[in-house]
Structures are given as C-alpha cells and as structure tokens.
Amino acid sequence: MDGTGQTSFGSDHAARRHPRVLIVSETRLYREGLAEALARTGALDICGHSDGAKAALDALGALTPDVVLLDAAIGDGPEFAATMAKSAPQTRIVVMALAEAPSEVLSWVEAGATGYIPRNTSLAEVARMVLAIVDGAQSCAPRVTAALLQRLRELSETATNRPNEINGTQLTARELQIARFIAAGMSNKQIARELDVGVATIKSHVHNLLGKLEVQRRGQVVGRLGAQPRVDGAAWEAMLRAN
C-alpha cells in the first residue's frame, strides 16, 4: 500500500560529512519519529522522509540520498527494494526493523538491499549500524551468516556447473572455459597454472571435453567451438566469476 505520496525535506548540509539518509515508512510515527531521533544523534544527515513507494522514488531523484532507511513493513517489500535499487544503484538500501530470519534477509539482499537493521536493535544502535553499513560492514546473526554462505556456495556451484550449449553439446562453464583456452593454443600445463589447479585435473576436463565434442584431438576443439558459440554474456560472466 502506498501512502499519500508525501516527502518531507530535511536539512541540506553543504558539507556532506554525514551520510544523507532518506527514511521510508508508511507509518507516520515511525518515519517522523526515526527522523527526529536519528537527527538528534548528529551522526546522520536526515535529508527527508517519505510515506510510500511512489513518494520515495520521487525523493530518490530529488534528494540523491546516500542511504535509504526502508521500513521492512513497506508494501511490496523486497520487490520495492529492487525497484529502488534499479532506480538509484548508487544509493544503499538499508532495511529497517527486519525480522532476522535467514530467508527474510536473503530475499531482501537478493532484491538489492545493502544491509539491514534487525528488529530487536535498540534505537541507540541504529545510527551506528547505518554508519557501519555505509562503511561496508554488517553485523549478522550467526544463522544469517551461515545462510548467506550457503547461498554463495549454491551460486558458485550453479555458475561452475551451468551447462552451456556449444553447437548442440552441453558443456559446464569450466569445460567451456578450458575449451576456450585450448582454442587459444594453451597447453594443459599452462591452463592448469592459469586456473591454479593440477595438470591431472585439466587432463580429466580435456578428456571429458573431447568426448562431449566427439573429437579425437584438441586441435579439433577450435572447429567445434565454431565462430559463434551459443554462450550468453551472463554465462560468460558467471564463468569468470567462478574463477
């Protein structure tokens, strides 16, 4: 649910020593109360507060805040965070009063949130946590850290094992990567050094690769890769990230 579309504008410090923060909440008591309480800390420059999605998007353009402090109870939740993240990629989205359940945190982070303030945080901690997030640090419950690591591992495995079709043949990202190295004329030893793995591992990949491409010699790999291998940009980037 959106609010009445209002944004209130706060101070406009010429010397931007403190992060400029836009507070977004559909609940008046929270947005105005937080603006008042956080401004009192002197650690944050509260540049405004918005009562809903539309007003917040307008304010993003007008105020160019460093941080959006977004009430976790906002309508559309992570979807709205994703819209904001696309709209102003340079702005850090910090989700406020979030239930620190791993699935909740993951959904907001995947939507584009930079960090979050757990619901059980004291008001005195909020400004300090926002500053830490701006500085690249986020305190997490151990359960959340574990969930984030697991998600990272899953993404890494997906990137490494994602099949890529080369002229009708499914290759993993790793096999595709090795095929490209072979096509570039690199030896197994050179490839092993490049990928920081053992030569035996590369030999195994090459064996599988030749089998999948149904060729006998590595020199034939170039021909099978073809002029336009069907690998999209995202797959290529994922492959590079996997290394």
Place this chain on the structure above:
Amino acid sequence: MTELTAITVTVSHIVSDLIASLLAARAPVAVAERFTTRHAAEAWISLHRAELIIVGAPEDEAGDVISRFLALAPGATVLALSDDGRRARVRADGTSERLLSDVSPDQLADAVLAFLGARS
C-alpha cells in the same frame, strides 16, 4: 517535574526506544522495564509502580488490554499501540479514552503527556 516511570509491553525494542525517546525529549520519562509478555508485565505491576504503560496490542484487543492494566495499576496511564503503529489509544482510570489515527510523534507525546499531567 519528577521523573515518570514507564514500562513497555509486547512492543519491539526499537519501537519501545522510539516512543521512549520521543517522550523523553518532551518530559522526564524513563523506561524502567520492557516485557515481552503481558503476563510478566502484570506480575511486575503488582509489585512496582509505573505511571505509564506502553503496550502493543492488536486493535480488537486494545480496549480489553487497557482495562486489564488499569485494573492492576489504577494510577497509571496506558498507551496501546496497534501492531502496525498507525493507531494509538490512551486512557487513564476515570477518563475518556483518546483514539489517535495515523499518529505523529508530537500527537502521541502530547496526548500521553496530557494524561500524565492530568494525573499528577
């Protein structure tokens, strides 16, 4: 003005702090205890004095919750805040209840302090 003792009941830490901070900026109010259950708060009230009880309650239960706390602490002012924080009810024993919708920090603080002032 003597410092007033407040307690918060079934209100998240951050909201509890927020209300306490808003009130404290306008009057000497200090939160003595925070309770995560009404039962624990009721037990505490039977042994201690609180001038202000801030309780989070679903709207359909707020009236009953306020009455129950006032029965235990007749001298207190009770503020019941809805789950979404948009509506508040303030009541003290022997006074009419005040209902606040889309409540602002100033409105909330003014209403609570008016009740507390009337009681003192």
